[in-house]
Each structure stands twice: as C-alpha cells, then as structure tokens.
Amino acid sequence: MLNFVSSPHVNGLDLAALHETVEGIKEDPNLAKAQFNVTTRWAGQVRSESVVDGFTLGGERYERQHRILADEPCELLGTDSAPNPQELLMAAFNACIMVGYVANASLKGIRLDSVEIRTRGTLDLRGFLGLSDQVAGGYEAID
DSSP, X not given: OOEEOOSSEETTXXXXXXXXXXXXXXXXXXXXXXXXXXXXXXXXXXXXEEEEEEEEETTEEEEEEEEEEEOOOGGGTSOOSSOOHHHHHHHHHHHHHHHHHHHHHHXXXXXXXXXXXXXXXXOOHHHHTTOOTTSOSSOSOBO
16 A cells, blocks of 8 residues: 655655755756665675775765675585575575665655565575576576
C-alpha cells in the first residue's frame, strides 16, 4: 500500500536536504561525481578483510573507516566467521537498489511501510576451480 505524505521527513530522509542535493547537482553536474575506494587484504585461509577509508564527492574528500570481513563456510574450506564474498556481493547489490528505491520514493512523497529485496545466485564451482572450459567462472545470472 502506498501512502503519500507531505512532511519534512519521509522514510526517515530529510526531504529539504535531499532536494538541496538534487538541486545542487542540477546546477553543477560535477557535484554528482562520487568515487569510492576499498582495499582488500588476504587474512589467511579463505578469509579477507576489506577497509573503506573514505570517499570523494564533488571533488571533496571525506574520511571514514569501516572494516568488512569475508570468509567461506566450513564446507568450502573456511571457518564461517563472516559472510562469503558471494553473499557480500548480493548484499551490496540489494543495498544499492534499496537506497535508490527509498530515495526516489521519498522524493515523490511516498511513505514506505516495508521493502524487502531477495537475491539468489547459483554458480558452478567447476568454473571457479578451472575444472571445465565449458563452465563460466562466475554467475550466469542473479535472480
């Protein structure tokens, strides 16, 4: 069910700030340029640690610190200490779509009661392990 509202906040977003951002980008397209950086290091076995150290928006650098851990389940030789890279990929994909969906609904004054995105991907480990030239090394499709 869609609920149309007129409020300074829709779906938790400050509409004045959101409109200000939109108008600023309309006036100066350079403000729309966003660059994100992630550095990933091997952490032993099949674990890795990625560090987000900031981003650039409209030519201005913003510092921040976030760690993202990845591991494989025990059945794939990991210790199951964190989501695996495929799960992180799907989570990032879903989160990216969610941000766009919520921001655009908010700009239209549509209050959302709930939103859920489910993603599933199947891959054939023969491609990943280089066991078959007939099998792709990644996903053929993500649903």
